[in-house]
Amino acid sequence: MGIAERLFGSARDRFGKEVAARVRAVDSVARADYDPETFQVVYQGAQGAEPAVINLETVFRETRGASSAARKTAIGRLADIAALPPTPEQWDDVRAALRPVLRPIPADPQFEIVSRPAARYLSEMLVIDTPSAMRYAADSDLRRWGVSRDEAFATAHRNMARTVTASLDEARRRTGSTQPARHTDNGDAYLTSLPLVDGWLATIGRITGARPLAFSVSNSTLLLAYETPDTGAVTEAFAIAEREWRQAARPISPAPITVDDDGNVVLYTVPEDHPAHAAVKHAQILLAMDAYGPQTEHLRGIAGPGDPFPAALKGFRSPEGAEVTAASWADEETSLLPDADLVLFPKKDGDLLMVPWAAVADEVGLTPAEGYHPARYRVGSWPDPDVMERLAKLAAEA
Incomplete structure (x- = not known):
């Protein structure tokens, strides 16, 4: 730990405290506190409204290494959230303001923002559009409005009709x-x-x-x-x-x-023999790494004794330029494997068995564990020796 960190706290804590201070300065806010465990600012309006939260992770990541001016601007945008009018209490007062947004997957599977999978490595979230800003809808909002997640998303999609029409007109002029x-x-x-x-x-x-x-x-x-x-x-x-x-x-x-x-x-996606396969594969690997990286970091941060080990997704490039992803399956421990092209079996003698994911899935019946997006697969000790022998043959033939 450096001198600055000992004196002033970590970069995360300094960021959180600065956001909390800016939120306290908002006229309509009676109280704002920084919660280092959740990395949020919890604030309450002057009229005794229910406490609300500002999640800090995304903006903190975006501004890490940015200039002081850019950082202050980003913190100002976070503080502006607290100045927004309260979320409407009644469904009829909010339904016309709902919009869907495509976003990276939240690292925390228990994230309170209304979210659902949208394609393999992306999420769809629900926001409330206002004249000055947008606010993410929370699961508690749906409960208060008395609507299901599916109904809320369907309403948000219908509200996109005007934008859809304009984009189709543009396509006709292609x-x-x-x-x-x-x-x-x-x-x-x-x-x-x-x-x-x-x-x-x-x-x-x-x-x-x-x-x-x-x-x-x-x-x-x-x-x-x-x-x-x-x-x-x-x-x-x-x-x-x-x-x-x-x-x-x-x-x-x-x-x-x-x-x-x-x-x-x-x-x-395109077949492996498609001329553009390398470019398509490269983009998907970038997206997969961007989704699994924060998820792995989060899961490792909250893992306790006896919890499965969250394996990382690793990217590799061959001397010929071909790109693949891989996940390591450690023997004699429970792991959560990310979806990958290859499964790596590291042996005690230092040797490494590399098997195509599809072959492993066929032999041992990999199925996604519940509650993870992108997908995770719970595995324990290595399969029986006869299965490992078949996997080795399949790896040699691949």
């Missing part, structure tokens, strides 16, 4: 350009949420005659490209999306969402 069309949100249109809306991607595909690739690279930018025989154009679209995702203050995904032949909204 030219032969191979460059992704850029849709920039000023904070009111929720353009990056369009891939979530039932039928939007399928309709875009019918209008244009090509499978759409919707890159929600950040909370303010949607890049819309299309599947094409021009592999160079597809690869370039992925490169543009990754560059913007890396530079975004609030990144969402470098990998595009599309619609399959059955009309389901899914992450875009």
Whole structure:
């Protein structure tokens, strides 16, 4: 521990205390306290309203290493949350203000914000749109309104109708350009949420005659490209999306969402022999690592004696440039494996058995553990020797 940390606390605590101080300065706030265990600021309005919370993790991560001015601006935006009017008590007073938003997966599976899986490594959340800002809806809000999660999300999707119409008109004006069309949100249109809306991607595909690739690279930018025989154009679209995702203050995904032949909204994939496979695989690995990394850190932080060990997702690149992900299955302990391309079995003699995930799943029947998104698979000691022998043969044949 450095001198600054001993004197003033950790960077997380200093950030939390600064946010709490800014929230206390809001006229409508009677009290605000920093809770280091949950990394939240808990505040209460002057009129005796129910306590509310401001989650700090996302903004803390975004501003780590940023300039002092950028950090103060971000803290000011957090403090502005406390100045918003109270969440409406009645469903009829709030239903028209609900919107869906596409976001990275919360690291904490018990996260109180209303959230559900949206594609493999992303989440859909529910927000209340106001003239000055948006506020995430909590599970306690749904209970107070007396509505189910499905009903609330369906209402939010219907509220996107105006934005959907405008985007379809734009698709009809599509030219032969191979460059992704850029849709920039000023904070009111929720353009990056369009891939979530039932039928939007399928309709875009019918209008244009090509499978759409919707890159929600950040909370303010949607890049819309299309599947094409021009592999160079597809690869370039992925490169543009990754560059913007890396530079975004609030990144969402470098990998595009599309619609399959059955009309389901899914992450875009191509066969291994597809010319653009390397670019597509690279984007999905970036997204997977971005989802599993915070989840692993969180689960390890809360794990107690006897809890399963949360294994990390690791990325590897071969000398030829091929990229894969892997997870280690340690013998004689219970682990939570992330979904990966390979399962690594580290032996006591230092040797390492690498087996394709599909082969392991077929042999031992891997099934997702409940309560984890992205998925985790609970495993114990290694399979019996005869199964390990078959896995070794499958690894040699792969």
